[in-house]
Amino acid sequence: MGLLRTVLIILLIWFGLKILSRLFAPILMKFVAKKAEERFGQQFGNFQNQAQQRHAQKQKEGETVIDKMPKQNKASNEKVGEYIDYEEID
Structure with a gap:
């Protein structure tokens, strides 16, 4: 009887x-x-405020600032391999 009561309480x-x-x-x-x-x-508000303050301190009026570096075009390797012609055999 005790086991059945315990199981019913657990299910309930x-x-x-x-x-x-x-x-x-x-x-x-x-x-x-x-x-x-x-x-x-x-956190985002604090970050925005700090970034604006730093940007205002660094930049003087009339000064031009470039924030990013231009992409460097890398020449691709033209000689990747040689072309092999093949024929299908039936």
Whole structure:
């Protein structure tokens, strides 16, 4: 009798947790997503502010600045191999 009662209690708890997780999982996910969005916004905002401050400090009025290096065109190897002509044998 004790074993059957224990198994029924475990099953009741298992199904109860499944039902509660289906009810509260969307709410929990929204909360976690909102917190992550706030953290990302704060970090991105701080990064933007720092980048603008550094850029303003480095550049003087009327000065031209190039931020990227031009691509270097590498000559491709023309002699990759030789072409071999073949005939199909029936």
